[in-house]
Amino acid sequence: MIALMDTMRTAIVPVTLSGSNYRRAHDAAHHSAILWNQAVDWLHCEWNSGRSPGKYDIQSFLTSIAPQDRPLHAHTTEIIAHDLHEAVMTYRTNRKNGMQGRAPWRKKNYRPLSFSKGYGWRVTNDRLNLSFGRGRLGLSLPLPVVIDSATDAEVPTAMWGEIQLCWDTDARRWSLHIPYATERPESCGDVVTSVDEGIINPMALATWANEHTIDVTIINGREGRAIKRLRNKSVGSIQGKLSRTKNGSRRHRRLVAAKKKMKAKANYRLRDFDHQVARKAANHVIAHNSGRLVYGDVRGIERKTRQRRSAGRHQRQQLSQWSRGRQEQYLNESTGMEGEHLDESASTKTCPACGARNRPSGRDYRCTNSDCGFTCHRDAVGAINILQKAIHGTYVPIGPDVKIRVTYLRAVKRWSEGQREAHRKVQCRKARALSSAQNRASSREISACEQRQAQSSAGPSGPDQLVAVA
Ligand SMILES: [Zn+2]
Structure with a gap:
């Protein structure tokens, strides 16, 4: 309840x-x-x-x-x-x-x-x-x-x-x-929901809906990655310009202000994105009447990545900018629960159907055990394994005829019908900016021409103009 x-x-x-x-x-x-x-x-x-x-x-x-x-x-x-x-x-x-x-x-x-x-x-x-x-x-x-x-x-x-x-x-x-x-929902059922967190998909949640079905909700994080990518590129570009200016000059001051403004805007958008992710996750938790929330423990994964050589340059940046903690906090707040953390090692490798270890490649999980042949979305596998561990203490395989219902959600709404077409016409932002600048230039020319024509046809009429101004 x-x-x-x-x-x-x-x-x-x-x-x-x-x-x-x-x-x-x-x-x-x-x-x-x-x-x-x-x-x-x-x-x-x-x-x-x-x-x-x-x-x-x-x-x-x-x-x-x-x-x-x-x-x-x-x-x-x-x-x-x-x-x-x-x-x-x-x-x-x-x-x-x-x-x-x-x-x-x-x-x-x-x-x-x-x-x-x-x-x-x-x-x-x-x-x-x-x-x-x-x-x-x-x-x-x-x-x-x-x-x-x-x-x-x-x-x-x-x-x-x-x-x-x-x-x-x-x-x-x-x-x-x-x-x-406001009223905050407070779960007090005994149903367990597990959460597998990732960079591509910020949250994948799994809950036993009944004895034969596991409900999995995967929330896509495309929007969040786009915001971060845009911010990183813009910061890089401003930083490049800053390095060519004198400290304390007018241009330097302006660039510093532009950088701050851009970062602050990106922060607002990211905060909103994290709220959206947590909202969708909370909907899953509340719909299943869960009373226990278990996260796969990925705390500290972003630390010392360089020394441990555990990730490349780009992945290191993604890891350090991962707002996992804030999403957890928002989810805890909106469900009124204090989530637990559970060791999640090998949760993405273990096959939930037979327990064999596989090395997944790409976004899909495929069990190489010839008797099994289980396939599923990679993040769903992680969430299901954490769920089983939370309930039984180890990765107990789910039965062979258990149905997995996967729902994909985007954290932020999709584009509307005509929006994508409108975007596709103009290939990139540069082209769009260029075309609009050209439009403005041409329209200004026209209006200037028209004005000139209008003036010449009306002739020099001083009093009329004065009246118009007054
Ligand atoms: Zn298997």
Whole structure:
């Protein structure tokens, strides 16, 4: 049975701010940092004179600042005080646990803005209004859509909590962090699901559906590999250009910013990809009412690959960029289970039907035992063997007449009908860019010609033109 458990999640929604909104948000984020800096200075003075102010002392210090010097909503100011107090408490517990650290001291330039529910943010006429206090112009944004990642349903605004508006320096974009209450499924059945993780297919899951059938779901990771490949190539290209520029020059600064932005964008996409993989895997787990999640243990495989000479240059890069841990974490979160790890050595070589060892080549597994002749997808074999080991302790062969139902899923949606054709027409991005540049050039020529013709036919008519301009 799957029970439901209350929990909080945070949706990160990128937003585009138009000219005046952008400037107001920028000024406010800047003022938020100034208030933080003042509070930090004040706190250090208090500590030096032997006092130890609490949460509400910091708050009353900040709210005692003249209103014209803190052009933010009162609640936003209060949350700055609470954040600072929390940072101090974290520092103290860390010190107590023997960790090194320093109380907040750094001068900040920019800080996220918090808007409390009902006071700081409000929804009117399908727009989200973020307030900077009475008498000041706030921000007005189109109402963002928040999708619950557990149920894929839209979260009503009544469920939203305290909203943060954050600036991501690397990606150079604004985003809203919207927390919402949600129900998380909690499995408590005794069915086992095994997970075999790989680079080509991030996850292959296997579960006994009944005595004669094993359900296997294989999730394809093509999208993830494409994102990483594009990022690696672009980083390489920018790095090449960087090596030919002078440190500190304008071109150098621009290239560094471009690199950061590109990496940040790729990170957002990869995070989304990992969520999609975990979502599909969680659907399999929940559909089978599993209560136990077992991963083949591949932890540490990416370490010391060069010294061990266990992989080539390209595979080493793939291994080091494998986001296996994050996918596991997301799957654990979305199923409400704590997955176990099980030694998976020889799980891809052992034949699940007869137990013979084979050396698979390519994506298909073929048993060379003449009496057996079992064939299956390679990742399905790994998942089935881990499943058997999780249940019986060793690789117990499955019966000869057991049916294996394999479902292939892509982590991210396929291309739509016409999309592939449209892409095929333009062979590569370069050609597409070239063709569009040519189109633009020709259309500009035409419009310039037309304008000239129109002007010559209308003749020199000064007053008319003036009227048109006015
Ligand atoms: Zn076999």
